[in-house]
Amino acid sequence: MTQIFFWRFEVQMAVRLIDVARVAKVSRSTASNVFANPVRVRPKLRERVEEVAKAMGYAGPDPKGRILRAGKINSIGVVGPGRWSVSDILRSPVFVQFLQGVALACDEAGATIVLLPDVPGSRGISSALVDGFIFSLTEQLEQLEPARLRRLPFAIVDFDAGPDVNAVMVDARAGAKAAVAHLTGLGHCRFGIMAFQRGAGPPMLFPPAAGRDLAKVGILIDQEKLAGAAEAFADAGLNIDDIAIVQAEPWDKTAAPLLLDAAPGATAIFSLSAMQAIAVIREAQRRGINVPADLSVVGFNDIPEALLCNPPLTTIDSRPIEKGRIAAEFVLAGDHGRHHVLTPRLIVRGSTARVPSR
Amino acid sequence: MTQIFFWRFEVQMAVRLIDVARVAKVSRSTASNVFANPVRVRPKLRERVEEVAKAMGYAGPDPKGRILRAGKINSIGVVGPGRWSVSDILRSPVFVQFLQGVALACDEAGATIVLLPDVPGSRGISSALVDGFIFSLTEQLEQLEPARLRRLPFAIVDFDAGPDVNAVMVDARAGAKAAVAHLTGLGHCRFGIMAFQRGAGPPMLFPPAAGRDLAKVGILIDQEKLAGAAEAFADAGLNIDDIAIVQAEPWDKTAAPLLLDAAPGATAIFSLSAMQAIAVIREAQRRGINVPADLSVVGFNDIPEALLCNPPLTTIDSRPIEKGRIAAEFVLAGDHGRHHVLTPRLIVRGSTARVPSR
């Protein structure tokens, strides 16, 4: 009788392993084994426990209890780039491609992904229920501290944080160099550059100027790209200081007109953002400039839109899927201090052609 | 002396709250309060404990222990549509838009998202460390059972699983009806339809046939769309049975040619997939058919590519971001049995025009 009362009460609350054990008249260990180590339990007994569990509406061992004991959570936290919210980073096609790569490795390992915002000062990193972290592109190295303190493996992307930190990088300098070399190889010598702005704000114009300080344009990886471009320009006898640069957010709509105004004679544009490269193509077309006959455009990153725009965009594949996959593999293996550098690839499509012969 | 030895040993392993408490010579409760309830601890004492924690490399309370006691995990699991892996679902732009909506609500509530694969038989749902679930479009209702057993709130998308289950739906029938009505309103009367195939396989052609069984074409929501289309056709004095239907995966490359071959006289195509709508536009252009002068195309779902293709795609906005946001709000609120129906919107762009006058 009391059994019955107890029973009904528990059903209202939440059935625990011990409740099942009591009703099935076995010990907690045996009940636990029924779910975690079925082979250890005599079939007949196992069946009885399973039946009782079902009748009581027991959902199986509560992961909250299991995890404390077992230690392993089986998921890794992915921290978005910059100080954006999760909903914002999901608007970046390159980040989503990167996530696909992480998911590839996690799917294989049976692990799950937790999406974490990169909000400084939040207790997010120190309290996330994960076995490790992947930090997408960030220069906020202090954000790494909580991860280090927790002694969890982590990897950082596109930034070398020292020999003891897992890092997966793309050789951005080589990528930009290849992009510009492709254009100079086609005979172009009058350029405009669209740089990448992290965070909100209006586009900024950096007009041509000798000894111009390019260290202000973007974060380290963006500066690497500009350095690579500068090398390719130098190889063709050109000086990047003579080229107008506009720095803008990927979605800014005023940047493309600004750049085309700032570089009126340009026959080629190199954009560090694929979105802006597409915007440049559209703005050029709006002005009656034919792409690629009158103007060649090269972007950076191979987003799905690059293939669909008209003409399709010549761009640099920065290998985000590979990047994510390898970063996840480092973390899932519990490794530390591994480094991997990916080589970007130039993908020639329809937005580039030989310089117009005048 | 023993203290010191103990200390160094612990540092190697993992510093726990009790280690900090011992070294700082306070009780576990006080040490705990320093992190969870700082105001309750005298500033001077708090400072001492914090210093000791720092010196010992204590990362703060281990979430594994905290969670068991506190009960709340602060994250919700999102289960992808169909039986795809996580990396696959991230390739779907509509799913990513949906995720953005979920993230919007989670960001606001300070919760995180866990990406869960929809693998039947896996213990994923029953062992995920989450406070609730969102099931994207699925008809595998048995997958809901583990969630129900765990007594966690959950929401299901685009499927009515009964009055006690949270559901967020888009009125797909109305959307398809609006799409077709737009075309018949432009005078079109010769059509082809591209239907949606869930799961792998070659495209299937359903040639015109009286009393053709459309219940085989896709899952319930796809059939709803066909029913809506049929209504709009009937309103214009047409019969959907006279129209060729090709059912294909969104990325299949042979589907667009197949449909244009199967509906040679069509002046308008309605596609249940935006990707395939774009594929139809490209295939038509390849054949020298002008879109929209000779052929109008309407899609379903407003993906970023729809805006970039040429001409931009007239399509139905199925409101995925709203869908995700509302589903997450239901779950975060711990509600049960709430229903919300979203009205899709026709977005007229450049891929539709009046029927050619011959």
Next chain:
DNA sequence: CTGAAAGCGCTTACAG
């Protein structure tokens, strides 16, 4: 094959 006991790391009333 089964069960009694210890403990994963933490928090939370409660008593002082």
Next chain:
DNA sequence: CTGAAAGCGCTTACAG
């Protein structure tokens, strides 16, 4: 303001 005690739900050696 501080601490002793109980317990969150589970698993894991270990003894029988």
